[in-house]
Amino acid sequence: MNFDFTTEQKEIKELALKFVKNEIIPKAQEYDEKGIFPKEEFKKAWEIGLINTCIPAEYGGAGFSNVDSILISETLAYGCMGMNTSFMANDLALLPIVIGGSHEQKQKWLTPFTENFKIASFCLTEPNNGSDAAGIQTTFKDEGSHWVINGNKMWITNAGHADLFVVYGTIDPSLKHKGISAVVVEKGTPGIELGKKEDKMGHRSSDTRGIRFNNVKVPKENMLGKPGAGWAIAMATLDHSRPLVASSAVGGAQRALDLAVQYAKERNQFGVNIGKHQAIQMMLSDMAMKTEAARLLTYKAAAMADQKIKNTEIASYAKAFAADSCMQITTDAVQIYGGYGYSKEYPVEKLMRDAKLIQIYEGTSQIQRLVIARELLNK
Amino acid sequence: MNIFVCVKQVPDTETKVKPSGDGTFIDTTSIKWIMNPYDEFAVEQALLVKQTNASANITVVRVGSVKDTEALRTAMAMGADDAILVQADDNLDSYMIAKALKGAIDKSGKKPDLILTGKQAIDDDCLQVPQLLAQMLNLPSVSVVVGFEDGGKLKLKRETEGGSLEIYEVDKPAVVACNKGLNTPRYASLPGIMKAKKKPMTEFKLADVGVSDADRRVKYSNFQLPPEKPPGKKMDATDTAKQKDVVKQVVQLLRNEAKAI
Numbered sequence: 001m002n003f004d005f006t007t008e009q010k011e012i013k014e015l016a017l018k019f020v021k022n023e024i025i026p027k028a029q030e031y032d033e034k035g036i037f038p039k040e041e042f043k044k045a046w047e048i049g050l051i052n053t054c055i056p057a058e059y060g061g062a063g064f065s066n067v068d069s070i071l072i073s074e075t076l077a078y079g080c081m082g083m084n085t086s087f088m089a090n091d092l093a094l095l096p097i098v099i100g101g102s103h104e105q106k107q108k109w110l111t112p113f114t115e116n117f118k119i120a121s122f123c124l125t126e127p128n129n130g131s132d133a134a135g136i137q138t139t140f141k142d143e144g145s146h147w148v149i150n151g152n153k154m155w156i157t158n159a160g161h162a163d164l165f166v167v168y169g170t171i172d173p174s175l176k177h178k179g180i181s182a183v184v185v186e187k188g189t190p191g192i193e194l195g196k197k198e199d200k201m202g203h204r205s206s207d208t209r210g211i212r213f214n215n216v217k218v219p220k221e222n223m224l225g226k227p228g229a230g231w232a233i234a235m236a237t238l239d240h241s242r243p244l245v246a247s248s249a250v251g252g253a254q255r256a257l258d259l260a261v262q263y264a265k266e267r268n269q270f271g272v273n274i275g276k277h278q279a280i281q282m283m284l285s286d287m288a289m290k291t292e293a294a295r296l297l298t299y300k301a302a303a304m305a306d307q308k309i310k311n312t313e314i315a316s317y318a319k320a321f322a323a324d325s326c327m328q329i330t331t332d333a334v335q336i337y338g339g340y341g342y343s344k345e346y347p348v349e350k351l352m353r354d355a356k357l358i359q360i361y362e363g364t365s366q367i368q369r370l371v372i373a374r375e376l377l378n379k
Numbered sequence: 380m381n382i383f384v385c386v387k388q389v390p391d392t393e394t395k396v397k398p399s400g401d402g403t404f405i406d407t408t409s410i411k412w413i414m415n416p417y418d419e420f421a422v423e424q425a426l427l428v429k430q431t432n433a434s435a436n437i438t439v440v441r442v443g444s445v446k447d448t449e450a451l452r453t454a455m456a457m458g459a460d461d462a463i464l465v466q467a468d469d470n471l472d473s474y475m476i477a478k479a480l481k482g483a484i485d486k487s488g489k490k491p492d493l494i495l496t497g498k499q500a501i502d503d504d505c506l507q508v509p510q511l512l513a514q515m516l517n518l519p520s521v522s523v524v525v526g527f528e529d530g531g532k533l534k535l536k537r538e539t540e541g542g543s544l545e546i547y548e549v550d551k552p553a554v555v556a557c558n559k560g561l562n563t564p565r566y567a568s569l570p571g572i573m574k575a576k577k578k579p580m581t582e583f584k585l586a587d588v589g590v591s592d593a594d595r596r597v598k599y600s601n602f603q604l605p606p607e608k609p610p611g612k613k614m615d616a617t618d619t620a621k622q623k624d625v626v627k628q629v630v631q632l633l634r635n636e637a638k639a640i
Contacts, residue, residue, distance in 0.1 A: 007452075008572055008573065008576065011452065011453075011567075011572045012569060014449075015456075015568075015569065018566065019566060048566045048567070048568040049570050049571075062569050062570055062573065064569075
């Protein structure tokens with residue numbers, strides 16, 4: 001068993017950390033407060049290769065492993081979980097093409113993302129279907145040479161800026177998950193109506209909207225895989241992306257821990273710094289243990305994906321444990337900061353708000369536990 | 380065109396430095412190393428020259444211990460073509476380092492057209508190596524450079540105390556020591572990191588480049604942490620009768636101890 005990273009992986013992490021310290025951390029608070037989309041930072045991160053890590057080398061990507069990708073995502077999230085949501089959303093949207101697309105489709109839609117800075121959106125969730133993804137109501141109607149899309153999507157990350165949407169719908173609702181399919185819709189296709197930008201509790205720099213597809217016509221060749229292949233593509237995508245989301249929680253937790261440790265050394269009460277008080281020491285130790293445990297589960301889930309071992313169960317452990325730990329750790333960081341922690345002048349309340357979403361999106365902590373139980377009981 | 384960039388690996392500015400057990404150097408066991416930040420301006424300047432002269436070859440040279448080659452790999456990930464590492468302890472003095480750099484440049488077989496360095500290393504802050512190296516190579520040198528134009532001759536802007544600028548016209552080859560403000564160093568890119576793996580790195584021993592212990596000019600001893608800052612002085616001026624005296628005392632302290640007025 002080897003817990004070491006390669007020299008290249010260490011360098012990748014160093015580069016990401018340098019970028020985060022110079023470009024992300026100085027902006028995070030302002031962008032959060034004003035809800036500014038981090039387009040400039042997104043583009044800079046793309047320029048140095050931190051974005052679209054899932055694109056294989058033969059289509060112009062860097063050919064990174066899942067472990068490489070989560071090292072980057074963890075580090076970007078250390079700077080800002082909200083910005084990382086925007087950055088990661090590109091991978092989430094492109095993964096279905098990597099997993100289910102044909103050679104021609106990959107050339108057509110993946111390669112341009114390596115040549116120019118572009119943004120993509122993954123459109124699965126609907127106003128009435130979140131956790132129950134198989135209950136999708138968006139329809140794809142066969143019109144000979146075209147599919148015609150009708151339906152509403154909700155909570156779509158990057159929607160207001162996307163050049164390309166990967167949209168899930170059904171060719172026949174009575175087929176349930178066997179009818180689910182995925183198509184690629186390019187920006188500017190008539191009938192796409194963007195909703196208003198959602199005013200959220202956290203991840204406020206990420207652009208989240210509803211989208212209405214109103215008789216949107218896309219060519220038949222825009223479907224990924226065969227009609228009805230969408231469910232398998234979505235599930236395989238989530239197996240890859242759950243470690244990525246978990247890594248975001250690990251990055252956020254590490255930030256909260258680092259800030260809390262620093263503050264515990266600076267803040268004086270009862271004549272000594274509060275780090276000298278056992279009550280604070282107990283909290284810091286628990287925060288550190290949970291952060292590292294979440295990290296190891298996350299790396300394991302990603303390493304399994306790299307080794308092509310089915311990781312559904314471990315990926316759900318990682319996603320649920322990392323998200324729940326991040327919530328606890330960021331809450332404790334606010335507690336250690338006390339009144340100052342509750343103020344927007346200090347950085348920890350943002351972490352607490354940002355942590356909450358990671359327990360909700362890409363499969364709630366409860367859904368992860370259902371996935372785990374299903375795997376346990378069906379063995 | 381052969382460009383040499385001399386880089387040093389220094390402790391990360393966030394690293395807590397402590398003296399080694401015998402006090403002859405710092406304890407290097409748990410230090411995170413980075414490229415000396417001033418050297419990043421030198422690497423960037425070399426890359427900018429290469430942008431207008433595609434045939435230019437950029438070699439980065441470093442003298443230091445081998446356990447970590449961060450600075451050279453970073454420079455190659457930013458775009459330098461190849462690297463030379465002279466294996467040596469990290470506690471050489473400026474003279475030895477300059478002599479080793481000269482030896483490495485001579486031994487590379489490439490005739491230098493331009494040598495770029497940072498103006499100083501942020502660990503020992505000696506500000507000597509660029510000038511020593513230029514002297515040994517019998518080349519002109521300009522330090523604290525904030526402006527660089529290459530029109531056959533080099534036109535170099537140099538910052539002086541008080542913020543005024545001196546402009547030098549210098550024949551090539553020359554040693555140019557770069558300062559903050561000259562350019563904005565690029566990030567190494569991830570594809571750059573991958574490509575750097577395949578770029579050649581030549582390794583020399585100190586003896587290969589003609590340096591021995593006899594070259595040592597400075598012997599280090601008795602490294603210590605700076606004394607802890609004494610706590611601030613508090614004066615009680617709540618009693619109006621005493622206020623005049625307190626003000627006098629404060630003025631005295633500011634004048635004699637702090638030398639602020």
